[in-house]
Amino acid sequence: MTGAPPDVSIHHLRAITNESTVELPDRVVEILAAVGPDTDVLVSDVSARSFAAATRRSYSKQEPNLVPFINSLQALGDELVLICQVEHGDELVTAVVRATDRSLVAATAIDRSVGIVHITVQELCARLRASNAPGVELALEVASQCLADDRVRIFEQGALSTARTVLTKYTMAAEKGFDVRGLDGFAGALVPLGDEQPGFCIVQADTSVGITAFTPGNADVVAAMGIGGLSLHSETTEETG
Known part of the structure; x- marks a missing residue:
């Protein structure tokens, strides 16, 4: 980087x-x-x-x-x-x-609401199970707790800037005691994409969040990560990752 x-x-x-x-x-x-x-x-x-x-x-x-x-x-x-x-x-x-x-x-x-893209939890789980990308088991653990027909938004943002943001934000979160898993693999998989605009989706179940990154065009999973120990009222948004 x-x-x-x-x-x-x-x-x-x-x-x-x-x-x-x-x-x-x-x-x-x-x-x-x-x-x-x-x-x-x-x-x-x-x-x-x-x-x-x-x-x-x-x-x-x-x-x-x-x-x-x-x-x-x-x-x-x-x-x-x-x-x-x-x-x-x-x-x-x-x-x-x-x-x-x-x-x-x-x-x-x-x-970005124009042409907005969603994925069902069922499809997300299927993609995660079929992928050997870093951290897929972490996002799958969270997604498996959600309703299969729930729809999750896929949003696009810069790969390299997102890698920097998640490293900063979730390193600090880990230092504060949150259960952050798969961070290095997630950020490391995004860096080679540079200024490409891959898709990201976020699922939350109870106090855990799973973040999944897709290749540009959302064809394949690039990487995933998980965060645990969040407040039940926490909201994880695009700005966080």
Whole structure:
């Protein structure tokens, strides 16, 4: 894994967008203004060209308005950029900033409820049983406790940035006494995918959570992990993993 990219606060991201002459979609401005001061900004550093390609593969069919966003990235070629992402419900703001001078290149907002994908617990269990990917038994242990016809949402987000996030979050959780299993294998399986946008799903049974990652397109299981000892009222969301 490469060195961690610099932290970017929501305050800093607002300042970058406010000072920029880049034309921003109205929804980007609205979301950045609406989120709270403690909102996390997920940051990853990649080449502009590779992120443009990943965005086209993942979203261009349901989000044709991303063409100007993708074109702005492609114009930078292999220049290193910071991908700054902010969650707001089903919407995701992505701002691309030059790594050199922190100037804004482009920004967009995507409604991920469009073309939303679900998987039944029964199908998830079948895929986990058929896979020899790292940690599948951990997610299967949790999923097997859920109703077979329950539907679980599959959401997409960057592989490398997710690997960094889960390592940080769940290493801290383990230090606090939570039963975190399969973390290293899960993160390690995501790293080679780089800026690809694999699918993830989360199941919870009582005080345990299972997280499963799929290959882009959701054809195969990449890895899974489990967390135990959670509060019955805990909510594990996309921001956590």
